[in-house]
Amino acid sequence: xxxxxxxxxxxxxxxxxxxxxxxxxxxxxxxxxxxxxxxxxxxxxxxxxxxxxxxxxxxxxxxxxxxxxxxxxxxxxxxxxxxxxxxxxxxxxxxxxxxxxxxxxxxxxxxxxxxxxxxxxxxxxxxxxxxxxxxxxxxxxxxxxxxxxxxxxxxxxxxxxxxxxxxxxxxxxxxxxxxxxxxxxxxxxxxxxxxxxxxxxxxxxxxxxxxxxxxxxxxxxxxxxxxxxxxx
Numbered sequence: 001x002x003x004x005x006x007x008x009x010x011x012x013x014x015x016x017x018x019x020x021x022x023x024x025x026x027x028x029x030x031x032x033x034x035x036x037x038x039x040x041x042x043x044x045x046x047x048x049x050x051x052x053x054x055x056x057x058x059x060x061x062x063x064x065x066x067x068x069x070x071x072x073x074x075x076x077x078x079x080x081x082x083x084x085x086x087x088x089x090x091x092x093x094x095x096x097x098x099x100x101x102x103x104x105x106x107x108x109x110x111x112x113x114x115x116x117x118x119x120x121x122x123x124x125x126x127x128x129x130x131x132x133x134x135x136x137x138x139x140x141x142x143x144x145x146x147x148x149x150x151x152x153x154x155x156x157x158x159x160x161x162x163x164x165x166x167x168x169x170x171x172x173x174x175x176x177x178x179x180x181x182x183x184x185x186x187x188x189x190x191x192x193x194x195x196x197x198x199x200x201x202x203x204x205x206x207x208x209x210x211x212x213x214x215x216x217x218x219x220x221x222x223x224x225x226x227x228x229x230x231x232x
Contacts, residue, residue, distance in 0.1 A: 004022045005022070006018060006019040006020060006021055006022050007019050007021075007022060007023060007024070008020070008021045008022070008023040009021075021091065023094070025037055025038060025041075028094070028098040029094070029097050029098060030097065033097050033175070036171060036172070036175070037093065037094060037097060039168065040090060040093055040168050040172075041090060043161070043164050043165065043168060044085055044086055044089075044090045046157075046160075046161055046164070047081075047082075047085060047119070047161050047165075048078075048081075048082040048085070049157075050154070050157040050158060050161050051074075051077055051078040051081060051082060052078060053153060053154050053157055054074050054077070054078070054122070054130075054131055054132055054154045054157075054158070055071070055074045055075055055078050056150065056154075057074075057132035057137075057150050057151045057153065057154035058070045058071040058073075058074035058130060058131075058132055058154075059071055060144075060146070060147040060150040060151065061132060061136065061140065061147055061151055063147065064140065064143055064144030064146070064147030064148075065143055065144060066136075066140065066143075066147075067127070067128070069128065069130070070127070070128070070129075070130045070131075070132075070136075071130075072130070073128075073129065073130020073131075074130040074131065074132075076130065077122075077130055077131070085115060088107075088111045088115075089107075089108050089111045089112040089115060092104040092105070092107040092108040092111070093105075093108040093112075093172065096108060105172075105176050108172065109169070109172075109173065112165070112168075112169060113169060115165065116162065116165040116166060116169060119158060119161055119162045119165060120162045121133075122158045123155060123158035123159045123161075123162050125137060125151075125155055125158075131154075131158065132150075132151040132154035132155060133154070133155045133158055134155045134159075136151060136155075137151035137152040137154070137155045138152075
């Protein structure tokens with residue numbers, strides 16, 4: 001068995017910290033679902049970038065005469081949601097497809113669904129939420145056009161992320177249900193304790209290929225999840 005060394009996040013060598021996760025789409029994820037997982041990963045990157053743009057927009061909002069509390073909250077959202085969204089909904093999806101774990105699928109649906117609602121609220125731009133959405137941007141045109149334009153960029157990006165999250169949620173749910181997944185299977189995993197022991201769930205990986213001791217791409221038998229289609 002080859003040793004799996006953590007490789008994410010890819011930190012520079014001069015930083016005295018080590019990566020926390022192992023991530024390899026080609027090795028861990030079935031070929032039929034690699035595109036879907038990559039898309040969700042890119043969606044996480046886009047959301048993190050959007051939070052950074054929102055921070056700049058809230059700064060412009062503050063400079064233009066808005067409340068400084070929005071800038072403070074925007075900073076908190078950036079620091080909090082960027083890593084937490086990776087850990088709390090991307091990793092569950094990654095592990096769900098890697099080990100055919102219904103519990104991780106349910107964790108993804110619950111947390112990602114809550115994130116989807118939250119990003120929708122951020123896209124609206126309710127004052128005091130630390131998000132430059134449509135309401136905040138449009139109403140601020142009467143105070144400062146320059147700041148409002150910057151805020152409008154944030155609103156557009158939040159809207160795009162919201163739409164893409166909705167599409168991702170639909171795609172993953174359709175794939176999961178199409179493969180026979182259910183809440184009952186997740187309950188069985190919880191009761192048996194298999195959800196917290198990845199070595200048990202990865203037992204199907206322990207086979208030797210003809211070229212040497214390597215990990216096959218997926219446990220056998222392969223779950224009958226329908227192949228994901230290209231995103232429109």
